Amino acid sequence: MTAASDPGVTAQNDAPEPATGVVLRAEGLTKKFGQVVGLAGVDLHVGAGEVLGVIGDNGAGKSTLINCLTGALTPDSGQLYLDGEPVVFRRPQDAREAGIETVYQTLGVAPALDIASNLFLGREIRRGGVAGQLFRFLDQRAMQQKAEVFLKQLGILTIQNMKQSVETLSGGQRQAIAVARAAAFGSKVVVLDEPTAALGVKESNLVLDMVRQLRDRGLGIVLVSHNMPNVWAVSDRIHVQRLGTCAAVLRPQTHTMSEGVAIMTGAAVV
Amino acid sequence: MGVSLITMTNSVPYFIAMQDAAKAEAPKLNFDLTLAAGKQDGDEQGQIKAIEDAIAKGDKGILITPNGPGVANAIKQARDAGIYVIALEASLPASATDFTFATDNVNAGTSIGEWAAKSLNGKPARIAMLGFFNDKAVSFDYQRHQGFLKGMGIDVKDPKIKGDEAPTGKYSGGDYTIVCNEATNGAEEPARSALETCLTKDPSINVVFAGSEPIGFGAHNALKAAGKQDQAIILAVDGGCTGVKGVKEGRLSGTAQQYPGKMAQIGLDAMAKYFKDGTKPTVTPGLDFHDTGVNLVTDKPVDGVKSIDTTEGSKNCWG
Amino acid sequence: MTRALSGDAPTLPQEVQRTLHAHPAISPTLILVAAWITFTVINPRFLQPGALSLLVQQTAIVAILAVGQTLILLTAGIDLSVGAVCVLAAMVMAKITSEQGVPGVLAILIGIAVAMAAGLLNGILVTRLKLPPFIVTLGTLSIFTAIALLYSKGATIESGVLPGELNSTGHTWSVGAFRITAGVLLVLLVYVVVGVALRKTAWGRHVYAVGDDAQAAGLAGVRVGRVLLSVYVVAGVIYGIGAWVMIGRVGGASPNAVVDANLESITAVVIGGTSLFGGRGGLLGTLLGALIVQSFSVGLALAGVDGQFRLLAVGILVILAVSVDQWIRQVKA
Ligand SMILES: Nc1ncnc2c1ncn2[C@@H]1O[C@H](COP(=O)(O)OP(=O)(O)O)[C@@H](O)[C@H]1O
Ligand SMILES: [Mg+2]
Numbered sequence: 001m002t003a004a005s006d007p008g009v010t011a012q013n014d015a016p017e018p019a020t021g022v023v024l025r026a027e028g029l030t031k032k033f034g035q036v037v038g039l040a041g042v043d044l045h046v047g048a049g050e051v052l053g054v055i056g057d058n059g060a061g062k063s064t065l066i067n068c069l070t071g072a073l074t075p076d077s078g079q080l081y082l083d084g085e086p087v088v089f090r091r092p093q094d095a096r097e098a099g100i101e102t103v104y105q106t107l108g109v110a111p112a113l114d115i116a117s118n119l120f121l122g123r124e125i126r127r128g129g130v131a132g133q134l135f136r137f138l139d140q141r142a143m144q145q146k147a148e149v150f151l152k153q154l155g156i157l158t159i160q161n162m163k164q165s166v167e168t169l170s171g172g173q174r175q176a177i178a179v180a181r182a183a184a185f186g187s188k189v190v191v192l193d194e195p196t197a198a199l200g201v202k203e204s205n206l207v208l209d210m211v212r213q214l215r216d217r218g219l220g221i222v223l224v225s226h227n228m229p230n231v232w233a234v235s236d237r238i239h240v241q242r243l244g245t246c247a248a249v250l251r252p253q254t255h256t257m258s259e260g261v262a263i264m265t266g267a268a269v270v
Numbered sequence: 271m272g273v274s275l276i277t278m279t280n281s282v283p284y285f286i287a288m289q290d291a292a293k294a295e296a297p298k299l300n301f302d303l304t305l306a307a308g309k310q311d312g313d314e315q316g317q318i319k320a321i322e323d324a325i326a327k328g329d330k331g332i333l334i335t336p337n338g339p340g341v342a343n344a345i346k347q348a349r350d351a352g353i354y355v356i357a358l359e360a361s362l363p364a365s366a367t368d369f370t371f372a373t374d375n376v377n378a379g380t381s382i383g384e385w386a387a388k389s390l391n392g393k394p395a396r397i398a399m400l401g402f403f404n405d406k407a408v409s410f411d412y413q414r415h416q417g418f419l420k421g422m423g424i425d426v427k428d429p430k431i432k433g434d435e436a437p438t439g440k441y442s443g444g445d446y447t448i449v450c451n452e453a454t455n456g457a458e459e460p461a462r463s464a465l466e467t468c469l470t471k472d473p474s475i476n477v478v479f480a481g482s483e484p485i486g487f488g489a490h491n492a493l494k495a496a497g498k499q500d501q502a503i504i505l506a507v508d509g510g511c512t513g514v515k516g517v518k519e520g521r522l523s524g525t526a527q528q529y530p531g532k533m534a535q536i537g538l539d540a541m542a543k544y545f546k547d548g549t550k551p552t553v554t555p556g557l558d559f560h561d562t563g564v565n566l567v568t569d570k571p572v573d574g575v576k577s578i579d580t581t582e583g584s585k586n587c588w589g
Numbered sequence: 590m591t592r593a594l595s596g597d598a599p600t601l602p603q604e605v606q607r608t609l610h611a612h613p614a615i616s617p618t619l620i621l622v623a624a625w626i627t628f629t630v631i632n633p634r635f636l637q638p639g640a641l642s643l644l645v646q647q648t649a650i651v652a653i654l655a656v657g658q659t660l661i662l663l664t665a666g667i668d669l670s671v672g673a674v675c676v677l678a679a680m681v682m683a684k685i686t687s688e689q690g691v692p693g694v695l696a697i698l699i700g701i702a703v704a705m706a707a708g709l710l711n712g713i714l715v716t717r718l719k720l721p722p723f724i725v726t727l728g729t730l731s732i733f734t735a736i737a738l739l740y741s742k743g744a745t746i747e748s749g750v751l752p753g754e755l756n757s758t759g760h761t762w763s764v765g766a767f768r769i770t771a772g773v774l775l776v777l778l779v780y781v782v783v784g785v786a787l788r789k790t791a792w793g794r795h796v797y798a799v800g801d802d803a804q805a806a807g808l809a810g811v812r813v814g815r816v817l818l819s820v821y822v823v824a825g826v827i828y829g830i831g832a833w834v835m836i837g838r839v840g841g842a843s844p845n846a847v848v849d850a851n852l853e854s855i856t857a858v859v860i861g862g863t864s865l866f867g868g869r870g871g872l873l874g875t876l877l878g879a880l881i882v883q884s885f886s887v888g889l890a891l892a893g894v895d896g897q898f899r900l901l902a903v904g905i906l907v908i909l910a911v912s913v914d915q916w917i918r919q920v921k922a
Binding site: 092093096102104108109110111112117118121122123124126135136137138140165167168181 | 786797806810
């Protein structure tokens with residue numbers, strides 16, 4: 001985890017454009033699926049310690065945008081910059097290695113595996129020596145201890161047993177595990193796609209609290225959601241996606257939710 | 271001229287011997303031979319399909335070892351279409367086909383049963399019956415089983431149902447007990463496991479009926495592992511070369527040798543003759559089919575039971 | 590009990606459900622113990638050391654093939670070609686020694702390599718062509734069976750013409766009244782090695798993750814295709830070792846051995862508590878499952894029950910096991 005810049009900086013800045021400490025920037029992203037336009041030239045940036053909300057109607061291109069940021073899709077044209085350096089992600093693994101973690105709406109975790117295994121899935125801690133190098137033996141104790149630390153840091157103290165399988169957890173707790181994983185390994189940016197869609201109010205708040213904590217650690221956050229109150233509650237800026245382009249970038253302080261929805265649906269323009 | 275040979279399966283040496291003999295004989299008779307088989311013993315559907323294929327192809331003759339009564343209707347269709355059909359196994363009524371060349375599986379069983387009864391010399395018989403299947407009724411399976419018991423002088427009750435005989439009673443030489451009646455799928459390993467279980471049930475087993483030679487070898491392995499190879503006689507049916515060799519080495523006490531290759535060969539010859547001048551083959555006196563015969567192969571002949579030795583047996587063995 | 594955030598105290602069925610969920614080997618253990626007690630009461634010979642030794646030897650082949658089957662079921666796949674691969678490997682081992690004079694050890698290795706290649710083929714078809722494992726292995730079942738039959742002409746190659754190395758899995762030692770074969774020891778070794786790999790290595794963790802939710806595993810950075818491919822290859826190797834065990838047990842290489850191994854191994858795995866839907870279960874359960882099936886077969890035979898009823902009993906067990914699996918999968922937070 002790096003670069004805890006002052007979280008206030010971008011949020012207080014009235015100009016909606018270039019903020020200081022931009023960690024991830026996208027310029028002119030386009031993506032076509034045959035004849036269907038997914039993205040038609042989208043710019044976006046998120047600063048360290050900033051939450052960028054992304055809203056938009058169904059089919060507006062939110063998922064396509066997220067997938068281009070996280071390596072799940074490669075854009076047809078356009079350029080990504082991470083800390084000012086141009087980057088190309090061909091696979092999710094590339095984005096992950098560059099410090100961008102993603103929390104998926106439904107596909108975050110392997111239900112039958114325990115908490116620690118899920119947190120470290122694909123990045124297991126191995127034992128030292130031949131056992132670890134050659135035979136890829138796991139250091140299970142280290143993973144469990146670290147898992148506990150991660151969860152404690154994020155205030156998920158209610159989960160006590162790291163060997164508990166994830167499917168025995170509530171929906172909110174599962175999502176918390178997914179967020180904790182992103183938090184543990186995302187050194188620069190965490191992208192969340194509809195993280196509260198399946199959750200009740202209490203559980204949604206748990207996840208939003210975690211989002212704020214990650215922001216306070218200086219990570220850049222991109223939060224895609226249909227839930228306007230959630231977006232308005234945590235976002236510093238709000239990117240409104242419409243028909244494959246960015247219709248506006250709002251601030252919760254300057255626009256109400258209904259104004260945001262109007263822009264999103266094309267009932268109003270900025 | 272197109273001719274099809276449709277065997278029960280193509281996975282055991284018995285039918286492979288049949289196919290090989292047919293492959294050797296067909297060119298001599300200018301036959302264009304097609305080989306087909308059921309997927310497994312009892313697979314009537316696969317054989318029906320093969321018969322339909324033969325009809326569609328315009329074959330003039332079919333040789334078949336039927337997998338069950340279910341194929342009779344398809345055979346009738348073939349005959350209605352003018353195809354000459356010869357059975358190489360007597361499981362269907364003789365009228366179902368134009369002619370039958372067969373080995374009598376009941377006789378095969380009887381010959382080893384008689385030998386077993388004689389060689390026990392009046393001792394009580396404690397018998398393990400190792401057949402093929404317990405999930406389907408296949409003619410050679412129950413015929414060999416019933417034939418063996420008949421040879422020992424035991425009442426088989428319903429001749430088509432194995433296992434309905436009395437578990438204890440008198441055989442021709444004394445008292446008998448049937449310790450177990452197990453299915454083995456005709457393979458060594460299940461046969462070995464089956465006899466191991468039988469031996470746990472009754473360690474004094476002294477007669478093993480093996481429905482085939484692989485079953486016999488599995489049984490021998492079980493006895494040998496238990497150190498009881500000299501305690502029991504093992505009788506099998508088939509007459510393949512490995513089986514005859516097993517008899518010579520003493521692993522089997524005897525085997526009833528059948529002649530699958532000969533059946534295919536004379537079946538094709540008869541067919542050729544019929545096509546040439548309409549000559550029909552003749553049945554064995556007293557039977558409604560032509561018996562291609564069976565010989566008990568053993569190196570320990572007993573009085574009153576006809577047998578040949580392993581040297582003789584290996585001359586006509588197959589596989 | 591360490592459990593998170595549950596409000597009400599759980600009811601007894603919930604408690605049972607949770608316990609079975611956390612320890613899937615419990616139900617097969619209970620079934621096995623109950624079966625052994627029952628069969629011993631019916632016929633005390635069942636539990637004699639000699640009879641038990643035989644039971645274990647009889648279980649060995651299905652047990653080792655079920656290791657590969659477990660791996661594949663854990664990835665939510667299924668392998669119908671187990672028996673065919675095993676037979677093919679056995680025939681290759683036996684034929685190249687008896688006919689081409691290849692030395693025994695080399696022949697064993699070549700046989701295992703053939704089985705491995707067969708597994709690789711299954712794996713490639715599943716991962717590259719994205720065909721369902723059921724269809725792939727249904728197809729290769731026929732292909733491998735046909736090759737084995739054509740190659741062997743359906744004839745058994747007997748131990749007499751095979752070198753000692755091939756028969757060595759049949760070697761027997763007496764330990765008190767128990768008799769144990771080299772094949773049984775080899776099978777146990779395979780269980781230990783694969784069991785440790787499943788529980789203690791990153792690979793094992795990925796096998797579970799892929800079977801549990803392949804998409805989630807992929808998004809988490811697990812290389813799903815590679816893990817799947819490795820599972821089919823490892824399974825192939827295990828079937829190859831199984832072929833060697835089989836030669837020792839059968840007393841030769843028989844093309845008609847283990848013809849029912851696909852169903853028998855799936856039965857053992859499922860009765861052992863591994864889920865047909867992947868991601869759940871383990872090898873301990875499979876070993877117990879294999880023992881249960883054979884115990885029923887032997888126990889009912891000693892009780893004088895006909896073969897058809899033994900088939901019936903195993904069928905009921907399978908349905909019970911799958912029902913229990915379904916039930917415990919519904920465990921709630
Ligand atoms: N894999 C794909 N193949 C074809 N069209 C796609 C694909 N993914 C998205 N699209 C299309 O691109 C547009 C944007 O979709 P998406 O990014 O999923 O929107 P959102 O997430 O905002 O609902 C839609 O018209 C959608 O149908
Ligand atoms: Mg979407």
